Amino acid sequence: MPKKVDHQERRTLIADALMRVAAAQGLEAVSLRHVAAAAGVSAGMVQHYFRTKDEMMAFALSVVRERSQARVTDAVARLGDNPPPRRLLRTMLAALLPLDERTRDDGRVALAFLAYTAVRPSAAPRLHEDTAQFTGFIAGLLPDRHGSAAAAGLLALMEGLGVYLLGGQYTTAQALDALDAHLDLLFGASSAA
Template sequence: MPKVVDHNERRTRIAEALLRVAGEHGLEAVSLRHVAAEAGVTSGMVQHYFRTKDEMMAFALEVVRERSEARLTAAAAGLGPDPTPRRLLRTIVAEVLPVDEPRRADGRVALAFLAYTAVRPEAAAPLRADTAEMRAFVADRIRAGGPREGIDPDLAAVGLLALMEGLGVHLLGGHYGPDVALAALDAHLDTIFE
């Protein structure tokens, strides 16, 4: 009887190997050969599933996206059925920040992907769509939470997302620790909400 092969499991295994290589050595170290070695498969198997490095990168980016979305959904669900908009936004932003080793590994990969897509506009399309969706979600939560007078929810959403990215980069660089980053997040939320 022929062996049943789970192709999605193999693709995901290869993508996770790519993420480990990228997280430990940067995206410049990613090659079909390095990823195959990390996944414990042959280069031929990697090429069977991904004809090019760009195809492999696009799939890995989707894996990161799904993993991040699952983490954020779980964190939000942990707040109960009706959290305040401010509490929900704080939880989501804090969940994204690289304040522990698993999130630092994801943060390094995310930063590497951001640099990768900066010079590949076609690869950046999913990130742009995600950013637009997140910006709209955050702006809606700010509106629902009662912003301070004079606060434009759309601009405040852009600022909060930029703060999240900046805090993440500085945490990854070791410029300050999680306590300072979370205090800065709270202070920023205090400028938005009544």
């Protein structure tokens, strides 16, 4: 009887290997050969599931996206029902920051993907959609006097804090203090609860 193959599991195995290679060595080190070696499979198997590097990268980005969404969902669920908007925003943004080793690997890969899409616009449409949706969601949580420009600024702050955390310029405490200070500017210091 032929062995049943879980194709999604194999694609995820390959994407995880890609992310390990990218997190450790950067995207320029990502190749079918390196990813196959990291996954413990043949280069032919990698090519079977991903015809091109762009396909492999797009799938790995979707895995990072799913992991990020799971972290945010878990963090928000711990807040209970109807958390205040500031607390909800802080929780969501903090969950997206690379604050520990597990999230640093995802953060390195996400940063590498942003650079990758800067030179390959065809790989970026999903990121554009996600960014627009997230900016709109953030804008809906901000006080009325702030709009989408303030939401875009908050998202850019979070991304910048992530870069500084990954580069070691900021500690976790410094990044969270900066996030809190910016939220205080948007919501007022008295809403920090």
